[in-house]
Amino acid sequence: MPSSDQRVEQAYELARDLYASLGVDAEQAMSRLRQIPISLHCWQGDDVVGFEQSGDELGGGLAVTGNYPGKASTPDELRMDLQQAYSLIPGNHRLNLHAIYGEFGDHVPDRNEIGPEHFTGWIDWAKEQQLGLDFNPTYFAHPLAADGMTLSHPDAKMRNFWIEHGQACRQIGATMGAALGTPAVTNSWIPDGMKDTPADRKAPRERLADSLDAVFAEPIDPAQNLDAVECKLFGIGSESYVVGSHEFYLGYAISRQKLLCLDAGHFHPTEVISDKISSVLTYVPELLLHVSRGVRWDSDHVVTYNQELYEIAAELVRGGYLERTHIGLDFFDASINRIAAWAIGTRNMIKALLAALLEPTAKLREFEEQGDFTARLALMEEIKTLPLGPVWDYYCLQAGVPVGMDWLDQVRQYERSTLINRSGTPAVL
Known part of the structure; x- marks a missing residue:
């Protein structure tokens, strides 16, 4: 036998x-697939808690449900869990870090004071594991974000605090990119919005555009850092109005030639991001995907192998967009084994890409x-x-x-x- x-x-x-027999070379498809990295998201490993030990609730429309045993509570535990996940996933991939996952020691700096020195452990580990790193400012779970406004806040002092945080994160991303020889994609998402209908939709968006211009003012070598902006339809506490809407960030990304991040859970339940890829890449230089699975809302369920996942992958292959697209994942489920969630979601993303590459x-x-x-x-x-x-x-x-x-x-x-x-x-x- x-x-x-x-x-x-x-x-x-x-x-x-x-x-x-259909004109498809399977060996060639697998060879191409080996060259496509997926950026796993660190926050699946600890329910978006991070290592500030501030005890603040997430806020900003974010919620994690479940209490499965054994979540990581230190950087070493999180790295150990990630290594276990990577060992189950074919290919060489990346890691996507949020700013709250620094190693801060006894003195936890405020968000506008963080620097590359707080991420040297992650950079050294990434070198050992031969991983690229991506990065995200953390504009939530902080007292100065408690009212649901950050970069669009009417108070200039509040805006400046978050501008400084964004500027610091770009420098961290650039340090990661320089150290690892692959650019970090530093993605900006903010929770800014209102629960009920605002009287003025215009002013917050004007403030947000000005704040983003200040965040991105310093030129950084794109070989080290790439800037991305991410839209959202609504969140908990911002059901009626989100400052950073799809239309806002699409216009911003086109006019400033930044990467646009499309999150599969950030649109109306009848919308799909696979249909947006070719339109967006007609006008922006590159695309960042946060592949997730919304169930009736932006609930960030583990990615399953469904039709939309295949359509996303197929659109990237059919349009020749793989070289201009950075694929990341974004889900967090504490009701199941967190490492299994990483393995299931990432293997499904890779499987969908393989199916697309095998398409005649x-x-x-x-x-x-x-x-x-x-x-x-x-x-x-x-x-x-x-x-x-x-x-x-x-x-x-x-x-x-x-x-x-x-x-x-x-x-x-x-x-x-x-x-x-x-x-x-x-x-x-």
Whole structure:
């Protein structure tokens, strides 16, 4: 009887031949996939708590539900958990850090006083792990954000505090990029908005534009740092009005030639970001994606392999946008094992990219250019049942990561050996 590895290889050979009959080179698709990094988000590992130890609630429309045992409470624990997650995921990837995840020691600086020195541990670790780093200012969970306004605040002193925070974060991102030889994408999202209908929508947006101009005033080598801005439809406490709307940030990104961040959970439930990618990249230099899964609202559920995930990946491949797109994840679920959440979400994102790279795009375009929409639709439907699974299993096997559900066994073992021993964790799961 053949071994499990042999069965994976045999199934792959059959799938490879089927894709070849449609003009698709599976080996070439996997080779391209190896070059696409996904930026895992650190905040899945500790429920967006960070290491300021301030005890402030998240606010800003953010909420984490669940109390699964064993969450990370120190930088070392978080890095340990991340290493476990990376060991289950094929490819070489990145890490996305928020400003509250610095190593601050006994004296925790205020947000406008943080610097690269508070992230040297992360940079050294990233070098060891051969990871790139991305960064985010943290404009929430702070007394000066308690009223729901930061960069658009009517009080100039409050605005200046957050401007200084944004400026400091760009310098941190640039330091990371210079040290690691790959630019950090420093992404700005703010919670600013109002629960009820405002009388003046204009002034906060004017203030926000001025504040962002001040944050971005100092030129930074794009080989070290790339600036991105992120929109949102609404949040808890900003149900009626969000200052940084999609239209605001689209105009800002185009006029200032910044990256625009599209978060899959930040739009109306009937909107999808896959349909926005080609429009946005017509006018902005590069795109940042925060791939998430909203369930009736921006609830940041773990990414599953659904149709929209595939459409996002397909749009990047069909449009030739992979070189201009930075793919990050953004979800946080404390109701399940946090490492499993990382593994599930990231493996699904990579799997969707593989499916898109295996799509017979040339044949679909040929039908479309000929006006043969019948054949186009027929082939699009046939694609849905092509043998992606055997190619995915082979890709994982070649990458030296668990095939199929085997990764979950490793998570359970780590849970028993490490997570249940953490302070405050129940002895029995």
